[in-house]
Amino acid sequence: MPGLKLQGLHKQFGEVVALRTLDLAVESGEFVSLLGPSGCGKTTALRIVAGFEHADEGRILVGDKDITDVPANRRDMGMVFQSYSLFPNMTAQQNVEFGLRIRKQRSAERARRASELLDLVGLASATGRYPHQLSGGQQQRVALARALAIEPSVLLLDEPLSALDAKVRVQLREEIRRIQTQLGITALYVTHDQEEALSVSDRVVVLSHGQIEQVGTPAEIYGEPQTVFVAAFIGTMNRIEATVRADPSGAVESAGHRLPVHAARNWTSGLHVLMLLRPEVIDLRPLQGDTSAGGEAMTGNVKSHTFLGPVTRVQVSTPIGDLMVDVPSVEALSVSIGARVSLTWDPASPRLIELPAGAENVVGPAAIIAEDELQPA
């Protein structure tokens, strides 16, 4: 199985720059996701690879072969679309056979291959059904089988699960991953769902405004965001604007408060930084009265609770702004709204990102967490 290389892809639609010199190498057999907000250029990148769109600049290589000028119908790429892409006048089996029919394979051979693939995607019993007789999830399985039937060099998927309900989505994404691993096929997967990208990919590419923000394994993307954008986009993150303090044990200062951060030891004091702190690394303890327990990093008052299943996300109002803290749901019962709490964290946990000099309110108050970020990551 060959790998896939995108070299300096640039694409503009009139005034809108959809891709800004995008470089990406997908290793042979690797599952790479393009992740980013709506309009960041994910689909455009995929369509250029498939040959439906032409880049203004840049090249596409499969293995060592430059396919930039190869027409879409001779690229041998399997593509799975968002929805409604099955040919309505053909049964599931005929849909899967279509690519082979075009390649003039003998019908017995085609039928054998089609049933093999429908079996692989768990639809052996639906061969004779027409698309309108299949559920959304089943249709996407057929679409996957159809794309795989031509033994493509690369598998391209453009939000193949976004039209399905949550449960089917989780089940099917794991199946796509299983099949991809089993066949060892190189895959490029587009999604705007970070959970989806992080759970199935070997590597994730975070895009914003047609540019790569960060490329890395799911653990790197989640645990070590390199840019303010990635920090804000992936999962829920407390973002605190601070200044590095000259402190041998490592600390930053925000709104006159000292916050322990080991990472600060390697930074020049006085530097303007953004401190990143995941809700799950903060430890929350109820305080008796107004007294401080001593040793905590911050105190504050509970503002609200959001039940997320195993954990409850607690919003705490502190002098450095509101902080999100994940508390095991069983313990959350004991911290009522308005209660005074102490917050502690392992100084090794927070990460720092340098902010441009003079940048004010890059992220607003300490943490602005939108409603839609309140999802278990």
Added chain:
Amino acid sequence: MADTTRDITTLPMSRPRGILVAKRGSLAWLGVVPFFLYTTLFLLLPALWLTTDAFRSPTGGYTFSFIQKLFQSQYENAFFTSIRISLVTALVGGIFGLFVAYAALREDVPRWVRPLLTTYSGVAANFAGVPLAFAFVATLGGAGLVTQFLARFGLDIYARGFSLYTFTGLTITYVYFQLPLMILIIIPSLEGIKREWREAATNLGATHTQFWRHIGLPILFPSLLGAMVLLFGNAFSAYATPYALTSGSVNLVPILIGNVTSGEVVADPNLGDALALGTIVIISISVVIYALLQRRSDKWLRR
């Protein structure tokens, strides 16, 4: 549309689905009452009345003489000519209309083309009868603008045997409203061909032609067929256009009906009824052919 839409309004473009599945006790069926009332009053009853009159002797009693008359050469000939002009203009208008609509919907065509085309088609499809006849006389008649213009360049089309007042001339005139009618009714069906189908086919290796052969045309087939039946009926029932243009020199069924019912030549209303009955039979046959061919697509159409 042309002069009369009486017969064609009821042609099936696609089968009505789900009308009869209203739950018991629901009053949804009330909504279709006006429709059935209308078709009963203005389609079924007149047809019934016309049918009985076609067999009724003016002197009382029943007779087959009018029906038999239809097989006399003059009347038989009129049916053949009407069928021929309807078929030819349905095919020519239909095929060219399909291509024009297809071309206008392509992604690389500027956006303003489409509304312009549909507006024009809406007007042109309804431009028929006496005004249309005059428009053609003024352009392609013996002293018409285009005729004169061509003559100036040494191409005297009338000297070469062309005449607007013949079958050929009439065909050209009919295509003038058949083509835009086709455009109007086929655009929605063409829009129903999803971009994903085209791209999926391309992705799987299909050429443009292969896409249309295996996917595009099979999907479009029922609508194309329905549109053709509509165009056929539209041409068959045209009256004012051929009347104004040829003053009866081309022998067509609607003109004969006009003649025998208005009494300009000889008033023979029962013969008119028989001719109209013949028309109903022809249109019914075309609908049956449509239904038979359309069954092929039935199995994958959503019900």
